[in-house]
Each structure stands twice: as C-alpha cells, then as structure tokens.
Amino acid sequence: MQRPLVTLMLSVLVALVVGALAAAVAAEQTLTPAAVPSSFGHYQPPPTFTEQVTTTQYLPLRDGTRLAVLVARPARDGKPVDGRFPVIWHHSLSATQQDGDGVGPRKGGFASMPMLTAYGYVVVQVARRGNGQSFGTMRGYHDRNEAHDAYELIEWLARQPWSSGAIGQYGCSNTGDAAMHAMTVNAPHLKAVFAGCFSWNKYDAMRRGGIFAQWGTGPTRTIEQDMAVPPVAGDEEKVLLRQAAEEHMRGVPLFELWKSLPYRDSFAPSVQSTFWAEGSASSYKPQILQGGAALYIVGGWRDELRDQGLIARMNIPGARILIGDWLHCENEGFALVEEAHRFFDRHLKQIDTGIDRDPPIHYFVTGADEWRATSDWPLPQAPQVPFALAKGGLVQGAARGAALRQTFDVDYTVQPCAEAGSGSRVQPCHLSGQGLSLAGKVLAAPVEVTGHGLADLWIAADTPDANLFLLLEDVAPDGTIKVVTEGRLKASLRKLDQAPWALPGLPWHRAFAADVQPLQPGVPVRLQFDLLPTSYVFAKGHRIQFTFTGSDHRERARDPQAQPARITLISDKAHPSAVSLPIASER
Structure with a gap:
C-alpha cells in the first residue's frame, strides 16, 4: 500500500533537515581558518570596576x-x-x-x-x-x-x-x-x-x-x-x-x-x-x-x-x-x-x-x-609521510635509495649559537659542521607539517650508551637554516612499552632501571622516538633537512657511559632508517 503524499513529503523534509544538521556538525568539527569563532581571543565585555x-x-x-x-x-x-x-x-x-x-x-x-x-x-x-x-x-x-x-x-x-x-x-x-x-x-x-x-x-x-x-x-x-x-x-x-x-x-x-x-x-x-x-x-x-x-x-x-x-x-x-x-x-x-x-x-x-x-x-x-x-589531534588530514635516509639525502616515501652507513664525530664542547637564547627561552640551533645533516629535494610547493614527527633509526657506537639528538630543519634557498622542532633518545633506554595514559600515536619508553640495554661495540640498535609537535609551513623552494648529533648545548651532568667519540647512522635493507612527518593536505 502506498504512503499518503503528505507523509512522503514529510519524510523527505526530515531527511533533508537531518542531512543538513549532519553537514553542519561535520563542518564545525573541521573548521576552516575563517570559521574560527570571533570571540576566540576577542572577548571584551565592558569593565564594571575601575x-x-x-x-x-x-x-x-x-x-x-x-x-x-x-x-x-x-x-x-x-x-x-x-x-x-x-x-x-x-x-x-x-x-x-x-x-x-x-x-x-x-x-x-x-x-x-x-x-x-x-x-x-x-x-x-x-x-x-x-x-x-x-x-x-x-x-x-x-x-x-x-x-x-x-x-x-x-x-x-x-x-x-x-x-x-x-x-x-x-x-x-x-x-x-x-x-x-x-x-x-x-x-x-x-x-x-x-x-x-x-x-x-x-x-x-x-x-x-x-x-x-x-x-x-x-x-x-x-x-x-x-x-x-x-x-x-x-x-x-x-x-x-x-x-x-x-x-x-x-x-x-x-x-x-x-x-x-x-x-x-x-x-x-x-x-x-x-x-x-x-x-x-x-x-x-x-x-x-x-x-x-x-x-x-x-x-x-x-x-x-x-x-x-x-x-x-x-x-x-x-x-x-x-x-x-x-x-x-x-x-x-x-x-x-x-x-x-x-x-x-x-x-x-x-x-x-x-x-x-x-x-x-x-x-x-x-x-x-x-x-x-x-576537534581532533592528531589531525586526520595530516597522515605520517616517511622520509627514508639514504646516501646523498632524504627520499620521500618507503625506504629506498642507496644504502647509508655514515659515521660522524660528537663534539662535547659545543656551545649555543647566538640565536639560542637563554633561561626559559633557550632553543636548539643548527651548528654548521656539527653532526650529520641529510636534506631532501627542493620543494616544488609549500609543505605543511602539523603534528608529531616519528623517528625510526638504526645507529651503532663503541660505548655502552649514546645520546642521539635529531633536529628537523628548514633550509632556505640562500642556505639559511632554521630549526623547526627536535627529538632525542638515550640509546640504552630504547625499549618500548605501553604508556599508562593516552598518547597521540607516539612511541613510549618506560625507562625503568631494569629496562637498560647497553650497546655492544659496532652492533646496530633500533631507536624509535617522537619529535616535539609543531605546525609549520616549509615554503616553496626550501628543503626539509634532518640533522643528527650526539650532544646538545643544553646537556647537564653528562653520563660518561653515553659519550662516544663517534656515532654511526645506518640505513640499508636490513636496517631501514626513516623519519616520518605529519604532512597536512589541503582542507
């Protein structure tokens, strides 16, 4: 039996309203910059007392x-x-x-x-x-x-x-x-x-x-x-x-x-x-x-x-x-x-x-x-994109390119650069000639990185421990280098575990005394850690660069076990090393 015309029209109308409401909710959850409510940062009721x-x-x-x-x-x-x-x-x-x-x-x-x-x-x-x-x-x-x-x-x-x-x-x-x-x-x-x-x-x-x-x-x-x-x-x-x-x-x-x-x-x-x-x-x-x-x-x-x-x-x-x-x-x-x-x-x-x-x-x-x-973090529209480490630089996508096995010296006398600042404002900074830098190709279009980078690296050293620092950097056409964000890990505390609280898809290290895994001379070990989050646009014509060092000017009370003279960074078929970045797509 056919439904009356009025009932049919009402059903269609309800469906349209529900669909519109669903679209509005979705739009609110993925606001464009222009849609940020005007009261954000601009709440100015008149004062009552002077x-x-x-x-x-x-x-x-x-x-x-x-x-x-x-x-x-x-x-x-x-x-x-x-x-x-x-x-x-x-x-x-x-x-x-x-x-x-x-x-x-x-x-x-x-x-x-x-x-x-x-x-x-x-x-x-x-x-x-x-x-x-x-x-x-x-x-x-x-x-x-x-x-x-x-x-x-x-x-x-x-x-x-x-x-x-x-x-x-x-x-x-x-x-x-x-x-x-x-x-x-x-x-x-x-x-x-x-x-x-x-x-x-x-x-x-x-x-x-x-x-x-x-x-x-x-x-x-x-x-x-x-x-x-x-x-x-x-x-x-x-x-x-x-x-x-x-x-x-x-x-x-x-x-x-x-x-x-x-x-x-x-x-x-x-x-x-x-x-x-x-x-x-x-x-x-x-x-x-x-x-x-x-x-x-x-x-x-x-x-x-x-x-x-x-x-x-x-x-x-x-x-x-x-x-x-x-x-x-x-x-x-x-x-x-x-x-x-x-x-x-x-x-x-x-x-x-x-x-x-x-x-x-x-x-x-x-x-x-x-x-x-x-409403969501990490951003759904910013999936992790791997940058494989290869001889000659970075290769975007799955691990490929010429195998890399490169040793760099660790300088424990390193001093901060002029722009590092001091006190609660001290920042990491690129020091020319320190560590190992690997850059990608010149960007044909701007690239937005919003979220937490993830490092999955293989290293070797001749000491029971080593500290590895990683800088994500922006290289301008004139060669100027700006540090965007950073990550780091003590190699002996590389063991992964489940965090007792929620994390935005990050590796976590329990780092108990019982979790210590000393390095063996020359034996590669896998280090997995996150970079501090950022929201940054690399401009067209710039390059993305990773710099690896074994020391940092902010270190205090260094551990003698973690002071190798040299660290070897390895990336090959058996030890694929890459750093993934959350690259945001157009909204």
Missing part, C-alpha cells in the same frame, strides 16, 4: 607553616566593593609577582591576570611554601605537600566573606604545574584551571628521551635574593621575611634531585620518594577526573613542554588547548587575558560566552600565519 585595592597577610596551614597571601579586590573610591565575587588564584613563588616567579615580565599574559578585578573577580597571589615571603622548606618540586596546601587554600578562599565560593586557578611554567597539582586533591570549590607550559609527566618532560638536557631546574635563591622581595604588611622591618628566607635554605636543590634520578623509577634518598611519580600530574589522573574541574591549556610551538599540554588534553575529557608560535609562557600578538576571562566567566559565573561551541583545539600555523581550530 579601581582595585590589595591587602597582604600570612595564613597558617595545618602544620603551622605560614604562607604569604596577597588579595586584590574590586574597589570604588579607594574602598573594596561589598559583595561576593568569584576568586581566581595563583600558587606562585612570591605573593607580589616578581619577574623570576615563572611568568616573568610578560605583562600581556599570565602576569596581567590581576586586571580581572575590573570584571568582578577577586584575584589572589599565594607564595608556595619555601618560596618568596612564605615560610617552610621545599621538598623537591610540586610534591604532595604543595598539593595539599592547595586544597587548604582553595577551601579557605571559598569561605571568605568576599568570595562567592566559585574558585578558579591559573599559572604558567612552575605555577602551571602547581595548578595541575591543585586539580589532583579534589577541592570541592575548584571549578576551573587555566594553565600553561606545564609537565603532564615529570620524567618525560624533564628527562625527555632519558637525557638530562633541559633549560630549567627550578628556583635556587640566596637569602639576599629572598630578602629583596616586598614583605607582608606588618613586617616592614623584614624580621619575618628573614626567618622565612632562612627556612628556605634547608630545601633540596632541584638540580641535585633531578640529577640523582636517571630512571623513571629511581628513588631519591634526599626526599625519600620515587619523585618522578610523586611530582607528576599523570600519577593522579583518576583524582583529576573525579574532581571534574574545567581545564584550559596554553602552549607554544617553541616551548619544550608543548607535547605535555597536548597529552594532558587527551587524558582529561573536555579540556581545551591553544598553542601559538610562542616561547615559554609567552603570548605575543594574542589577547591571553581576554581568553582566560572568557573561560572563567563561563565556569565561575555561568555566563554563556560561546566557548562551549568552539572546537577544543586552537593552533597557530607558522608560515601560514593563521589560527586554525579542530
């Missing part, structure tokens, strides 16, 4: 340790405004935002968060125990003492007469880690965290590839440096400040702690802990998920911790991330405070700011110079 007043005090914790607290409140006519406001706080290295506290002088970003008092927030700075004006002694870096301090502080902030009970937290670098650890203790009133450039797993971040070659090992300050910070109100003679500074001196130097922990399961007698696990947010993933605080991550394509933010987002459902072409904790050309404001308004004031309708990932494409948005 003044701010601050007070400082000491707050005693459960064990009697006194922490220094600075409270900034909205004000009118020089007096704090009555009422209850959401609170945003910062677990920092001082209560007065000194340049050495981890966010530095970058006033356009994290250091400018106190300006949010103009929009009806109370903004609080707290010096972590053993730092700044606070009393106490640091036990490592981001230990459970600090995490439990955060619980007390969050709940104290929620009880104050000027607090609405909705608490947010922010931070970058060491304070970004502190914010992540605050998420591990399930403080009932913590609702939202805005954190940048932190470690998801301390070992993978600070001994990446099993190699101690990092720019930072935390604060190590003298009494004189501690005495230079402004004191808490009532301590103008700095009597309490000196007492606190003297307590700080009993802390365990972070450089010595990390140097004593070569393996992921190493035990540190100085803190009586397998500290890589204790100090890693990844160890407390179940607690983070149970707590349910919203998370917004900030990263930079020229920051050593950029992979950590992407991995954290994969493991914390609902987390958001933005990554710019920035160095550590920087945000040049982007209104970071406005984006944080949009996030906090949504989760602390329950205002519809449009953020929930945005894809969770925003990233800047260097070379194309545009922001893009996506």
Whole structure:
C-alpha cells in the first residue's frame, strides 16, 4: 500500500533537515581558518570596576607553616566593593609577582591576570611554601605537600566573606604545574584551571628521551635574593621575611634531585620518594577526573613542554588547548587575558560566552600565519609521510635509495649559537659542521607539517650508551637554516612499552632501571622516538633537512657511559632508517 503524499513529503523534509544538521556538525568539527569563532581571543565585555585595592597577610596551614597571601579586590573610591565575587588564584613563588616567579615580565599574559578585578573577580597571589615571603622548606618540586596546601587554600578562599565560593586557578611554567597539582586533591570549590607550559609527566618532560638536557631546574635563591622581595604588611622591618628566607635554605636543590634520578623509577634518598611519580600530574589522573574541574591549556610551538599540554588534553575529557608560535609562557600578538576571562566567566559565573561551541583545539600555523581550530589531534588530514635516509639525502616515501652507513664525530664542547637564547627561552640551533645533516629535494610547493614527527633509526657506537639528538630543519634557498622542532633518545633506554595514559600515536619508553640495554661495540640498535609537535609551513623552494648529533648545548651532568667519540647512522635493507612527518593536505 502506498504512503499518503503528505507523509512522503514529510519524510523527505526530515531527511533533508537531518542531512543538513549532519553537514553542519561535520563542518564545525573541521573548521576552516575563517570559521574560527570571533570571540576566540576577542572577548571584551565592558569593565564594571575601575579601581582595585590589595591587602597582604600570612595564613597558617595545618602544620603551622605560614604562607604569604596577597588579595586584590574590586574597589570604588579607594574602598573594596561589598559583595561576593568569584576568586581566581595563583600558587606562585612570591605573593607580589616578581619577574623570576615563572611568568616573568610578560605583562600581556599570565602576569596581567590581576586586571580581572575590573570584571568582578577577586584575584589572589599565594607564595608556595619555601618560596618568596612564605615560610617552610621545599621538598623537591610540586610534591604532595604543595598539593595539599592547595586544597587548604582553595577551601579557605571559598569561605571568605568576599568570595562567592566559585574558585578558579591559573599559572604558567612552575605555577602551571602547581595548578595541575591543585586539580589532583579534589577541592570541592575548584571549578576551573587555566594553565600553561606545564609537565603532564615529570620524567618525560624533564628527562625527555632519558637525557638530562633541559633549560630549567627550578628556583635556587640566596637569602639576599629572598630578602629583596616586598614583605607582608606588618613586617616592614623584614624580621619575618628573614626567618622565612632562612627556612628556605634547608630545601633540596632541584638540580641535585633531578640529577640523582636517571630512571623513571629511581628513588631519591634526599626526599625519600620515587619523585618522578610523586611530582607528576599523570600519577593522579583518576583524582583529576573525579574532581571534574574545567581545564584550559596554553602552549607554544617553541616551548619544550608543548607535547605535555597536548597529552594532558587527551587524558582529561573536555579540556581545551591553544598553542601559538610562542616561547615559554609567552603570548605575543594574542589577547591571553581576554581568553582566560572568557573561560572563567563561563565556569565561575555561568555566563554563556560561546566557548562551549568552539572546537577544543586552537593552533597557530607558522608560515601560514593563521589560527586554525579542530576537534581532533592528531589531525586526520595530516597522515605520517616517511622520509627514508639514504646516501646523498632524504627520499620521500618507503625506504629506498642507496644504502647509508655514515659515521660522524660528537663534539662535547659545543656551545649555543647566538640565536639560542637563554633561561626559559633557550632553543636548539643548527651548528654548521656539527653532526650529520641529510636534506631532501627542493620543494616544488609549500609543505605543511602539523603534528608529531616519528623517528625510526638504526645507529651503532663503541660505548655502552649514546645520546642521539635529531633536529628537523628548514633550509632556505640562500642556505639559511632554521630549526623547526627536535627529538632525542638515550640509546640504552630504547625499549618500548605501553604508556599508562593516552598518547597521540607516539612511541613510549618506560625507562625503568631494569629496562637498560647497553650497546655492544659496532652492533646496530633500533631507536624509535617522537619529535616535539609543531605546525609549520616549509615554503616553496626550501628543503626539509634532518640533522643528527650526539650532544646538545643544553646537556647537564653528562653520563660518561653515553659519550662516544663517534656515532654511526645506518640505513640499508636490513636496517631501514626513516623519519616520518605529519604532512597536512589541503582542507
């Protein structure tokens, strides 16, 4: 029996509507650059208050340790405004935002968060125990003492007469880690965290590839440096400040702690802990998920911790991330405070700011110079394309070309180039004549690399161990070489294992002491590791180049077992070596 005409037409109409909705959803999931919501980075509601007043005090914790607290409140006519406001706080290295506290002088970003008092927030700075004006002694870096301090502080902030009970937290670098650890203790009133450039797993971040070659090992300050910070109100003679500074001196130097922990399961007698696990947010993933605080991550394509933010987002459902072409904790050309404001308004004031309708990932494409948005990482449209190593250079595609067996010298006196920078901004750089460089053909069209490169290499050396560093480089027609990203691995820790958390298709090394596999003289071994992620366009006429070295100017406390005079890179039928890059197709 035939259906009535009206019923048939209705069915067709429903099918068209459903199809249109499906197409709209698909379009939203693969936004073109022009479709990025205009409120991203441009959230500018009018300010409510034009003044701010601050007070400082000491707050005693459960064990009697006194922490220094600075409270900034909205004000009118020089007096704090009555009422209850959401609170945003910062677990920092001082209560007065000194340049050495981890966010530095970058006033356009994290250091400018106190300006949010103009929009009806109370903004609080707290010096972590053993730092700044606070009393106490640091036990490592981001230990459970600090995490439990955060619980007390969050709940104290929620009880104050000027607090609405909705608490947010922010931070970058060491304070970004502190914010992540605050998420591990399930403080009932913590609702939202805005954190940048932190470690998801301390070992993978600070001994990446099993190699101690990092720019930072935390604060190590003298009494004189501690005495230079402004004191808490009532301590103008700095009597309490000196007492606190003297307590700080009993802390365990972070450089010595990390140097004593070569393996992921190493035990540190100085803190009586397998500290890589204790100090890693990844160890407390179940607690983070149970707590349910919203998370917004900030990263930079020229920051050593950029992979950590992407991995954290994969493991914390609902987390958001933005990554710019920035160095550590920087945000040049982007209104970071406005984006944080949009996030906090949504989760602390329950205002519809449009953020929930945005894809969770925003990233800047260097070379194309545009922001893009996506719901998926790795990008579905950026499959891994292998570049085989061959005599004479790189061959795109499956392993082929003339066999390669080339030995290069390792220079342990290598110094950074002028553009490497210093401190938290130190970068890898190409040093002419160092290591072994293999370049591909001149590009006939631009090539976009967005994601994590993967190295699958064979090497040999005459020492029990060797460190291999790999640089992905852009060679311009005039011969200028720019480092795009990097990867590395200690050969003795090459054994692969299954990571206990989600990864974006990356090889993972457990790196326990029991996993050590010493090299045999001249015997090839296979090294598989990832490159730090990037989003970069190689221009037409340029060439893609890989440079391999056995040392890095950032290395600290070198392992004598991993100092061969020469390393041999091998690529033949029995030992095919290649590096794969995630090459994005046209959208």
